[in-house]
Amino acid sequence: MTQQLFAWLDERLDLSALRHFVAEKSVPVHRHKVWYYMGGVTLFLVGVQVATGILLLLYYRPSAGEAYESVKFIVTQVEFGWLIRNLHSWSANLLVFMAFVHLFSTLFLRSYRKPRELTWVSGVLLLFIMMGFGFSGYLLPWNELAFFATKVGTGIAGAVPFVGDFMVRFLRGGDEVTGATLTRFYGLHVAILPAMTTVVLGMHLLFIQRQGMSVPPSVEKREKAGEKIPQMPFFPHYVLHDVMWWYVALAVLAALALFSPWELGTKADAFAPVPAGIRPEWYFLAMFQVLKLLPAHIMGIEGEVLGVLGFGLCAVVLLLLPFLDRGAAEGRSSKLVTWGGIVALAYMFVFTIYGYLAA
Amino acid sequence: MRSFIVRVFLAGVAALVVSAGTGHAQPAQATGCQTCHSGETASHLSAPARDFAAADVHRDRGFTCVDCHGGDPSATDKAAAKAPATKFRGKPTGTQIVEVCARCHSDAALMRKYAPRQRVDQATEYASSVHGQQLAKGDHNVATCVSCHGAHGVRLVSDAQSPVYPLNVANTCTTCHADENRMKGYMRNGAPLATDQKVKYDGSVHHQAMVERNDLSAPTCNDCHGNHGAAPPGVGAVTNVCGTCHTVFATKFALSTHSAIFDRGCVECHNNHDIAQPTDAMLGTDEKAMCATCHSEGDNGHKAATSMRTGIDQLKAAIAHSEEQIAAVENAGIEMGDQTMALREAGNHLTLARTEMHAFEPVAVTKILEEGIGLTTQVDVAAKAANAELSFRKTGLAISLAAILLVVVALQLKIRTLPGVES
Numbered sequence: 207m208t209q210q211l212f213a214w215l216d217e218r219l220d221l222s223a224l225r226h227f228v229a230e231k232s233v234p235v236h237r238h239k240v241w242y243y244m245g246g247v248t249l250f251l252v253g254v255q256v257a258t259g260i261l262l263l264l265y266y267r268p269s270a271g272e273a274y275e276s277v278k279f280i281v282t283q284v285e286f287g288w289l290i291r292n293l294h295s296w297s298a299n300l301l302v303f304m305a306f307v308h309l310f311s312t313l314f315l316r317s318y319r320k321p322r323e324l325t326w327v328s329g330v331l332l333l334f335i336m337m338g339f340g341f342s343g344y345l346l347p348w349n350e351l352a353f354f355a356t357k358v359g360t361g362i363a364g365a366v367p368f369v370g371d372f373m374v375r376f377l378r379g380g381d382e383v384t385g386a387t388l389t390r391f392y393g394l395h396v397a398i399l400p401a402m403t404t405v406v407l408g409m410h411l412l413f414i415q416r417q418g419m420s421v422p423p424s425v426e427k428r429e430k431a432g433e434k435i436p437q438m439p440f441f442p443h444y445v446l447h448d449v450m451w452w453y454v455a456l457a458v459l460a461a462l463a464l465f466s467p468w469e470l471g472t473k474a475d476a477f478a479p480v481p482a483g484i485r486p487e488w489y490f491l492a493m494f495q496v497l498k499l500l501p502a503h504i505m506g507i508e509g510e511v512l513g514v515l516g517f518g519l520c521a522v523v524l525l526l527l528p529f530l531d532r533g534a535a536e537g538r539s540s541k542l543v544t545w546g547g548i549v550a551l552a553y554m555f556v557f558t559i560y561g562y563l564a565a
Numbered sequence: 566m567r568s569f570i571v572r573v574f575l576a577g578v579a580a581l582v583v584s585a586g587t588g589h590a591q592p593a594q595a596t597g598c599q600t601c602h603s604g605e606t607a608s609h610l611s612a613p614a615r616d617f618a619a620a621d622v623h624r625d626r627g628f629t630c631v632d633c634h635g636g637d638p639s640a641t642d643k644a645a646a647k648a649p650a651t652k653f654r655g656k657p658t659g660t661q662i663v664e665v666c667a668r669c670h671s672d673a674a675l676m677r678k679y680a681p682r683q684r685v686d687q688a689t690e691y692a693s694s695v696h697g698q699q700l701a702k703g704d705h706n707v708a709t710c711v712s713c714h715g716a717h718g719v720r721l722v723s724d725a726q727s728p729v730y731p732l733n734v735a736n737t738c739t740t741c742h743a744d745e746n747r748m749k750g751y752m753r754n755g756a757p758l759a760t761d762q763k764v765k766y767d768g769s770v771h772h773q774a775m776v777e778r779n780d781l782s783a784p785t786c787n788d789c790h791g792n793h794g795a796a797p798p799g800v801g802a803v804t805n806v807c808g809t810c811h812t813v814f815a816t817k818f819a820l821s822t823h824s825a826i827f828d829r830g831c832v833e834c835h836n837n838h839d840i841a842q843p844t845d846a847m848l849g850t851d852e853k854a855m856c857a858t859c860h861s862e863g864d865n866g867h868k869a870a871t872s873m874r875t876g877i878d879q880l881k882a883a884i885a886h887s888e889e890q891i892a893a894v895e896n897a898g899i900e901m902g903d904q905t906m907a908l909r910e911a912g913n914h915l916t917l918a919r920t921e922m923h924a925f926e927p928v929a930v931t932k933i934l935e936e937g938i939g940l941t942t943q944v945d946v947a948a949k950a951a952n953a954e955l956s957f958r959k960t961g962l963a964i965s966l967a968a969i970l971l972v973v974v975a976l977q978l979k980i981r982t983l984p985g986v987e988s
Contacts, residue, residue: 282900288958291898443983450976457969464962469896 231418231440236425241311242444243451245414248308250452251301252407254459255339258294259396266346268392270385273348274473281470288467295468296459302340302489304455305333306554313527313547317420320535323528325413330525331406339399340487342391345383349471354484356391357383362497365510366518384476423537485565492557493517495564597638597646598630616718620726623719626679633657633665660700662709663688690794697794706747713737713792729792732775734785739763753797762786765839773842784810789837803830803837817923845881848922849874869927876934877918883941884911890948899951904944911940 215221233242265284267276280287309329312318318326345356360383363373379386421435429435438444486494493513500509523530531540602614617624623632631638636653640646647653657665667688669675676685691697691710699707713729720727728737741747743763751758766772766786774783789798789806798806804824808815811831818824818831827833834847834855846853850860850870860866887908891901914937921930 278900281898288898289962443980446976446980446983450973450980453969453973453976457966457973460962460966460969464959464966467897470898471896 228441229439232437233419233440233444234421234425235436235438236421238315238422238425241308241315242419243448244304244308244311246448247451247455248301248304249407249411250455251297251304252403254293254297254456255301256400258290258297261290262294263396268346268389270348270388270474273346273388277347278470289463292463292468293459296462298340298343299488300455300459300462302333302336302487305336306489309333310547310551314544315420315422316531316534316539316543317422318528318534319420319423319531320528322413322417322420325410325417326528327525328406328410328413332403332410334521335399335402335406337489339395339403340489342395342399344487345388345391346395347471348388348474350474350478350481351471351484353383353474353476354480355486356387358484358494359486359490360387362494362510362514365497365508365514367511367515382476423534423539427537483565485561488558488562491561492554495557495561498564596629596631597640598634598636601643613717616715619718620720621718622721632669659705659709662711663691663697663700666710687793690791694791694793694795695797708741708795712741729787731781731785734787735763735766735772738786762838765836769838769840770842771840803832807831807835813920814923817920821923821925823925845874845877845919848877866925869925872927873918873922873930876931877915877922880911880915880918880934880937880941883938884908884915887911887941887944887948890945890952894948894951894955897955899954901947901951904947907940907944911937911944914940 212221216225233239262280265276265280265287267273277291281291282288284290312326312329341356341359345352360374360377363377364370366373375381377387377390378384379390421429425435485491497510497513500513502509504512527543528534531543533540534543599614599618602610603618605611605614613630617630629638630636631651634654634656635651637646637648637651640648640651645651647655654661654665670683671685671688673685676683687710692701696707696709700709715728722729724730725732727733739762742758743760745760748758748760753759771784774780775785787795788809790796804815804818807830808818814831823833824830829837835841835843847855848870850857850862850867854870854874856866856870860870887904891904891908895901895905914933918930918933918937921933
């Protein structure tokens with residue numbers, strides 16, 4: 207049946223190029239190959255987000271007066287609405303987590319080295335976009351925790367020198383977090399960021415397909431020494447592996463929804479006192495905690511300003527890493543990059559836990 | 566001498582301006598009295614002119630010094646200005662104050678021109694008050710009109726700076742009533758008149774409502790004692806006084822056996838100046854309960870108090886339990902709107918029972934409480950069904966999880982069978 211359908215299409219569209227690509231494409235096999243699948247899992251979760259997000263759009267209403275009620279309607283009245291919302295919320299978190307896993311595995315395996323600099327840059331941009339999705343989506347249920355966390359989160363933008371005040375007003379749609387902020391975040395979440403994702407993700411996938419999978423420098427050395435590195439066909443070997451990992455991700459999602467259903471919370475009230483334990487989503491928590499701990503002034507500069515500038519610098523270094531670590535292209539693994547990655551991981555781990563305990 | 570002539574000249578000009586005016590419709594201009602008194606160095610002579618010129622409801626309506634004090638502001642000589650022919654009466658004291666104020670404030674025809682809705686019986690009321698009666702006996706230590714309203718710089722009652730604005734009344738009354746020296750010698754029911762009313766009132770639920778919630782309808786001194794006819798509510802009148810606002814409670818209490826027994830009505834249990842937020846602990850037979858003051862084990866009152874308190878506690882516990890159940894399932898995504906409404910209704914029954922309790926009739930209270938318990942039982946049944954739905958969802962997810970894991974295993978097995986490479 208499938209073959210008949212393919213033949214029918216082939217007769218009309220000439221799919222020989224695709225057939226050739228699938229038949230010829232292979233993926234190197236080595237002891238680090240498991241990390242190849244992390245990108246696939248991240249892509250799968252993007253798909254889950256798009257599918258569940260579209261379903262949520264059918265009922266969600268982006269206004270301060272109706273947002274909370276519409277989410278409540280989704281989880282209480284809509285058939286399987288509770289499941290869709292649960293999957294969307296958990297999948298969002300898992301997506302950012304997997305994006306970090308993919309980023310660090312790529313970093314430690316030096317997959318960003320020439321000629322894959324643009325793949326890395328587009329990947330880092332995608333991570334930033336995913337974090338933007340998380341930040342904007344967090345407010346959409348318009349519950350108390352999200353409202354005050356957004357108030358704090360958007361307030362941090364005020365520390366950016368020169369344009370801070372403008373950025374706060376731009377993000378909030380005014381001086382305070384209001385219904386205007388919600389509408390703005392909604393637009394960002396369902397239109398601007400998806401459009402950016404489509405373009406950047408398209409480029410990211412195109413680069414990967416054009417250049418093939420990168421192998422770690424150690425494997426590359428063996429290859430250069432004349433050793434033949436085993437390959438597996440892309441189809442069906444790699445695809446089946448990938449699908450298996452997608453199912454693992456789906457199993458994790460189902461387990462999270464089963465054991466820890468995503469809560470609705472109480473409706474946001476701008477006049478209510480700030481509740482205890484206000485904190486951003488976990489992937490911002492390490493940064494948030496550092497900003498909280500910084501002294502008011504460091505060497506005459508406001509601590510928060512310095513913190514925001516520091517994180518901005520880290521983001522730029524991360525984005526331009528392939529161009530900074532020039533030795534990687536010659537097969538030299540920079541200890542600075544390795545230790546930088548380890549320190550970054552340790553920092554995120556320790557400060558995220560600290561942030562949770564402190565809140 | 567030269568300055569005196571200048572002042573008298575200015576006074577004459579001022580008087581001409583006033584007399585050339587169109588009656589009392591415009592604020593009064595400076596008179597000769599003010600011109601001279603403003604320049605006095607002694608504060609008791611200069612303060613009246615200063616206060617009257619600053620902000621005074623009478624001045625704003627065109628009245629001048631002579632309307633209360635008499636005299637001739639157009640006279641160029643101090644002696645002539647205060648000559649007997651000018652009906653100069655100087656500073657009114659004691660009963661004169663009431664008479665001076667009442668000349669206008671008891672004149673319905675005159676008052677209609679300025680404040681048509683204002684009552685004109687203040688002097689009559691005052692005569693019936695403890696203050697008025699003491700004054701009539703020659704006691705000049707008691708409050709008269711000016712003690713509360715001020716003499717110069719009199720403001721409307723609705724003016725927040727007026728000493729008789731609701732928020733300021735307690736302070737105005739207790740200027741005298743919290744003054745032990747001033748109250749020395751005054752007796753009530755054979756005992757010295759208390760001076761702790763302010764301290765007690767400051768700790769009361771009424772003061773809290775007025776000051777903290779800015780609820781100007783909350784009672785202050787004059788709402789219970791009257792203002793111009795100020796006197797303590799007599800025996801038998803307390804329930805009526807409290808019932809002015811707490812109508813339902815007063816009606817229920819009037820039906821109770823206690824209404825004939827309690828000399829001080831509501832005050833027996835709730836006190837007067839230091840009325841605290843009522844709690845369910847006041848009802849019952851334990852140490853904190855008011856009922857135990859008179860009732861002892863075995864008597865009907867003891868049984869009634871125990872029964873009502875137990876019933877109220879049971880409904881409270883049932884509501885709290887149901888609320889907890891609802892909150893848990895609602896947060897997990899089950900709609901419980903109808904149950905929330907039912908619980909609100911159960912809360913209304915609790916309020917009704919607490920109100921009905923003032924008739925001290927356990928059967929009626931129990932009936933209301935049972936209806937409330939019935940509502941919470943319905944809510945609990947719905948919460949149980951909602952929990953069953955949650956369990957169903959969890960079971961469904963668990964089965965899905967198992968199916969997904971089976972696919973993972975199947976894929977792994979399939980991959981192992983693929984030729985050419987180790988999995």
